[in-house]
Amino acid sequence: MSSLAFKNLSLAIIRGFVRDKASVFFAIVFPLMFLVLFGGLFGDASTSRVEMIQVGDVAFIDQMPRAEKATFEETFHITHSDDLEASVAKVKKGDADVAVEMRGKTLIAHYTQTDQVKAAVTQGVLRAFVDSTNLALSGKPPTYELQAERVEDDSLKVIQFVTPGLLGWAVAMSASFGAAATLNGWRNSKLLRRLQLSPVPTGTLVGARVSVTIAIALTQMAIFLGLGAAAFGLTLTGAWPVAIPLLVVGTLCFMAIGLLAGAVAKTTEGAVNMANFIVLPMSFLSGSFFPLDAAPAWLQGLAHVLPLWWLNEGMLDVMVRGESATAVLLPMVVLAAFALVVTAIAAKLFRWETT
Incomplete structure (x- = not known):
């Protein structure tokens, strides 16, 4: 690979990106608008049945009046465990919403802030059940009290949980749109054929495009984290660099994905629209904008086969949930496998000129 050719091509691609105001807007400014919106305002949302882990014997639940207990079991989906540490770990990971245990007459609720709405609802509903049970046992001082404990570090704020999803969406959109528009634009303008006939190796052309795309993604990450820290008090957990x-x-x-769209579509607009058709629904189905707890089980299962879900979950694990660096290994393998398969399909469909 010629270093001079690589450098010149990279600079040309960067200049083209900077001069294209639409590309800069959709890669940087538009995603940042969502970051500011979600960071400054966190609206209300509906919630689904709460996943609860009951750790050991919980006398509060056993002594509930029959009517309250029936409603309680409709509100909470209860599983049982004798391991408090493992139960709290599940809550922290997002596999459950709350783990409850009894310490004397105090009901301890270990909850997660991953979904702010559900965290508030969980605490409010539990407190209501504690109050109604105490009222049913009238004639005595209050029998039970509720104590809520976050499983995450108290320094974590809403912005922690919002940033990974929005960053994943921004990178997905920028990388796919950029690749689709560049490939199709260069092919329609005959620039791709001229580059093929030039002495510049194909590997140099591909390397320059990939390098610039990665550089833009890392710039997006730096801007997101910088703005989040400066404007909204964003702090990250220890293993976040592996993100x-x-x-x-x-x-x-x-x-x-962008290369596939660029290879299939016949016009630049068609390539960008095709990439948008793939990425935008994926963003909503992968938790980039809001949690999927209220979604049907089949829809949550579908989300797990989408590459953006793996990117979002991996970043959330190491940037927010305090998971070790190994938490990104499986997402990286899935994303790499997806990239190889899609690239192979795009290469099969690729044509140097529009037919």
């Missing part, structure tokens, strides 16, 4: 290689692999994955 960088995860983001790079995710960028390659969505660049492959």
Whole structure:
């Protein structure tokens, strides 16, 4: 690979990106508008049945009046465990909403802030059941009291849970749109054929495009984290730097989607629209804008096969949930496999000129 050719091509691509106001807007400004919106305002949302882990014997539940207990079991989906540490870990991971245990006459609720709405609802509903049970046992001092404890560090704020999803969406959109528009635009303008006939190796052309796309993604990450920290008090957990290689692999994955769209579509507008058709629904189905707890089980299962879900979950694990660096390994493998398969399909369909 010629270093001079690589440098010149990279600079040309960067200049084209900077001069294209629409590309800059949709890659940087438009996603940041959502970051500011979600960081400054966190609206109300509906909630679904609460997943509860009952740790050991919980006398509060056993002594509930029959009517309250029936309503309680309709509100909470209860599983049982004798391991408090494992139960709290599930809540922290997002596999359950709350774990409850009894300490004397105090009901301890270990809850997660991953979904702010559900956290508030969980505490409010539990407190209502505690009050109604105490009222049913009238003639005595209050029998039970509720104590709520967050499983996350108290320093974590709403912005922590919003940032990974919005960043994943921004990178997916930028990488896919950029690849689709560049491939199709260069092919329709005959620039791709001229580059093929030039002495510049194809590997240099591909390397320059990939390098610029990754550089844009890392710039997006720096801007998101910088703005989040400066304006909204964003703080990250210890293993967050491993989100960088995860983001790079995710960028390659969505660049492959853009290449597929660019290879199939006949016009630049068609390529961008096709990429948008793929990425935008994926953003909603992958938790980029809001949690999927209220979605049907089949829809949540569908989300787990989408590459953006793996990117979002991997970043959430290491940036917010305090998971170790190994938490990104499986998402990286899934994203890399997806990128290889889609790239192979795009290469099969690729044509140097419009037919």
